[in-house]
Amino acid sequence: MKRILLTAIALFISYPLIIFSCSKIPHFELSRFIQPEICGGCHDEIYEQWKTSMHNLSHVDELYRVAAFHYLKGLTDPDEIKEAEHCVVCHAPIGYFSGFPKKVSQERDNASKIAEIVKKGVQCDFCHSATGAYAIYNNQMKLDPGYGEANPGIKRGPFKDSHSDFHKSEFSEFHTSSEICGVCHDVRHVAFGTKLETTYEEWSKSPYNAKDPKERVTCQGCHMYHRPGVPATGSTERPKNPGVAAIGGPPREHIFTHYFVGGNVAIPLRHGDALKAKMAEERLKHAARISIIDSQLHNRKIGIIIENIGAGHYLPTGLTDIRQMWLEVVVKDIKGKIIFSSGVADSKGYLPTDTVIFNTVFGDGKGKAVSNIAKAREILKDHRIPPKGKVEEFFVLPNFLPETIAVHARLLYRSASQKLVDELLGEGKLRLPIVVMAEVKKDISVKKQ
Ligand code: HEC
Ligand code: HEC
Ligand code: HEC
Ligand code: HEC
Ligand code: HEC
Structure with missing residues (x-):
């Protein structure tokens, strides 16, 4: 009898854990996330670089939206619908993690209910509240955001000695590794497991993922060294970008740039950013x-x-x-x-x-x-x-x-x-x-x- 009771208690205690480990991503109140413009108030250069990047545009990107709505049309197989509904986890991450939109159909049918911050796509307070990942695919990011502007919590990044009056700062090895990118840049079909995008896996098996730190080039080592005139690819120099990380911040040997340019020329142009379109061309040409x-x-x-x-x-x-x-x-x-x-x-x-x-x-x-x-x-x-x-x-x-x-x-x-x-x-x-x-x-x- 005692054993049955103990088992029952154990089950009762572990029940929420079982649910949690299945759904993986816990719920966060929307009010916990801080608008990128607030961060931009001090991190002015980084904000300007990120603005109209493909990360900023991930939710409003016309090609993404039209593809997402198109894929959903006429599906009847529940597994196929599950995948077609899932796009928002990466393209509108703050929405997904805070509960709306959880599905592409909500994004399509209730556009007016989508909060402004969600429309700003992959943004500062999402990446800088990350502490790790449950798995390196399908945006299974572990987050620890603050509680809005009044209590912004800890912002994690590459510095071990960083101080700000606004938020706490913490060094995070995760942010210096390709894994933080891989969390979204490896995409698997949610039901069939088919590998739909494998950028991180490709990198992890490549010569760039070398043990020797001198040979090793992370995603950041190319993409966050890129700036106008410095494409920073495997066939070019990747010089450091000295400067300050915030207004009034101390001089630093390297400030990781936030343009996040790949090969996309059309979408930045549509949003009036000729500079990023030119940078994408420069990247492709190298x-x-x-x-x-x-x-x-x-x-x-x-x-x-x-x-x-x-x-x-x-x-x-x-x-x-x-x-x-x-x-x-x-x-x-x-x-x-x-x-x-x-x-x-x-x-x-x-x-x-x-x-x-x-x-x-x-x-x-x-x-x-x-x-x-x-x-x-x-x-x-x-x-x-x-x-x-x-x-x-x-x-x-x-x-x-x-x-x-x-x-x-x-x-x-x-x-x-x-x-x-x-x-x-x-x-x-x-x-x-x-x-x-x-x-x-x-x-x-x-x-x-
Ligand atoms: C896709 C994720 C991502 C987004 C979005 C993002 N960052 Fe970062 N940020 C990083 C990573 C990763 C690093 C560190 C790179 C490294 O150490 O290899 C970094 C570095 C930084 C740093 C340290 C200084 C530097 O640049 O080296 C600051 C400050 C910062 N980010 C602020 C911001 C602000 C402000 C925004 C929004 C305008 C933003 N970040 C958007 C991932 C992101
Ligand atoms: C696990 C994260 C993730 C999920 C889920 C995801 N995407 Fe993406 N999507 C990305 C990444 C990362 C890129 C950028 C890759 C690249 O540029 O090649 C991207 C790029 C795109 C683009 C290209 C946009 C352009 O302007 O060129 C389209 C279209 C797109 N996704 C549609 C979808 C649709 C539709 C779904 C749902 C069926 C979906 N995505 C689900 C991560 C994701
Ligand atoms: C009131 C000004 C101010 C605001 C607003 C602000 N920061 Fe900062 N932040 C700073 C200063 C100053 C530093 C220190 C820079 C340094 O150490 O070089 C800093 C450092 C950082 C770092 C580096 C942490 C590390 O240890 O590597 C990150 C990441 C960061 N901020 C992200 C953000 C994000 C995300 C937001 C918006 C949610 C934000 N900041 C808002 C002033 C600010
Ligand atoms: C050695 C430099 C280098 C490294 C390391 C690197 N990239 Fe790239 N990346 C490039 C170049 C050059 C391009 C342009 C050619 C292309 O589009 O594939 C590019 C393009 C991209 C694109 C756009 C692809 C497309 O055609 O739609 C994405 C997304 C991307 N990189 C993400 C990543 C991620 C995530 C990592 C780490 C897992 C990474 N990159 C590591 C150099 C690099
Ligand atoms: C929260 C999910 C998420 C994280 C984390 C993330 N990305 Fe992305 N990234 C995306 C999505 C979604 C897109 C595509 C947006 C679109 O095309 O509409 C994208 C687009 C890009 C592009 C532009 C691709 C192109 O075709 O021009 C580059 C480059 C890129 N990411 C690099 C990185 C790097 C480097 C990191 C790590 C520091 C990173 N990303 C982390 C979701 C993410």
């Missing part, structure tokens, strides 16, 4: 190198080598089912007549079907390709360039080549296929800019081969 293989022309084959020299993850990374990175190859005779081409976009910006694209294709579990990630039960294709790795692609030229050919190859990037953007937003609404990541030109004497 990511890859391409060269020509002309040793197999006797077989009418021309090869292109694509090397990932600048990114700490695969090229491309992140949303690789949607991003387009492709090879455009044009071969002419000496008079300038085109004798072969591949990957040349038409006047609408659409690509020929045989274009060499580096991307991921998801499947429905039975081998059929799906474009809605909510239905992604398997990975059918994953053809991309590993960090510090390379890929070779061959093209077969037509018979009867002239004596000399001029080869022009370009590695091109845009955030999505133009066809998809036209389907989602309507034709002519958004023309995605195409960035030339790398190019090579060569005149080759065919006879010599």
Whole structure:
């Protein structure tokens, strides 16, 4: 009897823990989070950098919103619906952690109920209240926010000797590691477990995740060294950025920048930030190198080598089912007549079907390709360039080549296929800019081969 009673008591005590460990993310009152503008009052430069970054825009980003609402349409499978509803955990994290919106459908149907702070996306007080993570994917962040401006609590960061009259400060190793980024930059299907985005995993298996601190380059080591004119990639210098972290703060050897620029040119431009669009171009232009293989022309084959020299993850990374990175190859005779081409976009910006694209294709579990990630039960294709790795692609030229050919190859990037953007937003609404990541030109004497 005593044992039964003890078991009952033990169960009673552990019950909330069981519930807690299943739902993982505890609830936080919205009023506990502080508006980024308040932080910006003292951290003025950091605030200006973060403003209209993709983190600031994660919730209002038109492409995100239209994709999220589109994926939800017509689903009936409960597991698929669960995934399609889950986007807000990363794209509106303060909303998700404080209870609204918990689901994409709430975001769609009750837009007026969404608090202003939530719309500001991935922001200061979310990242700087983090203490660790339950798991390094799907934004399972452990948080310890303060209680609003009256009692802002502890802000965690890279300094061991930091003092502010406004908030307590604490050194946090987590903030100096790639794991804090990986918490959101690894995305798994909530029901099927399919790996939808693997930027952190790619980095963790790459040569950049070296044990030797001199060789090691974290996400921050590239992305939070980036500033105008300093792309800070694996193929460039990554000089320190001396300055102050706050108005009146002490001089510091390095202030981590907060532009958070990747490859997105279109969305910052739409929000009037030409600087970040230019920085994204600069970053993309220091990511890859391409060269020509002309040793197999006797077989009418021309090869292109694509090397990932600048990114700490695969090229491309992140949303690789949607991003387009492709090879455009044009071969002419000496008079300038085109004798072969591949990957040349038409006047609408659409690509020929045989274009060499580096991307991921998801499947429905039975081998059929799906474009809605909510239905992604398997990975059918994953053809991309590993960090510090390379890929070779061959093209077969037509018979009867002239004596000399001029080869022009370009590695091109845009955030999505133009066809998809036209389907989602309507034709002519958004023309995605195409960035030339790398190019090579060569005149080759065919006879010599
Ligand atoms: C996506 C998460 C994230 C967001 C959003 C973010 N930070 Fe940071 N911040 C970091 C990380 C990570 C570091 C430390 C990097 C390291 O040590 O490798 C940092 C460093 C800092 C520092 C120390 C000084 C420096 O820059 O090195 C301050 C101050 C700071 N952030 C303030 C802010 C403010 C203010 C905002 C909002 C305008 C903000 N942060 C938004 C992640 C974030
Ligand atoms: C009244 C001015 C003021 C406000 C408002 C303010 N800070 Fe600070 N903060 C400072 C000063 C000063 C420092 C010290 C800078 C240094 O040590 O170089 C600092 C340091 C930090 C650090 C570094 C902590 C460490 O140990 O590495 C972080 C992170 C930070 N603040 C985040 C925030 C966030 C997030 C907000 C908004 C919720 C905020 N701050 C609001 C003045 C302020
Ligand atoms: C709370 C979740 C979260 C955390 C933590 C986070 N990110 Fe992000 N990040 C996002 C989301 C969501 C987007 C995409 C927003 C969009 O495109 O609408 C994004 C976008 C980016 C982009 C821009 C990508 C592009 O295509 O231009 C970069 C770069 C980036 N993050 C780097 C980092 C780094 C570095 C860290 C760690 C210091 C980090 N992120 C931590 C959620 C997060
Ligand atoms: C060695 C430098 C380097 C490191 C380390 C690095 N990146 Fe990048 N990152 C780049 C370059 C260069 C690009 C631009 C090419 C591209 O878009 O992939 C980029 C692009 C991105 C993008 C945009 C991808 C796209 O095409 O939509 C995201 C998101 C991103 N990085 C996140 C991260 C995260 C998270 C980490 C750590 C897990 C990280 N990066 C580590 C250099 C780096
Ligand atoms: C675990 C975190 C996480 C979840 C959940 C998540 N995303 Fe994202 N999302 C990201 C990150 C990180 C990026 C940036 C990656 C990159 O730039 O390649 C991103 C980028 C995007 C973009 C690109 C926006 C642009 O302007 O290029 C779209 C669209 C998007 N997500 C849609 C969705 C939809 C729809 C869902 C839900 C079905 C979803 N995301 C769920 C983290 C997440």
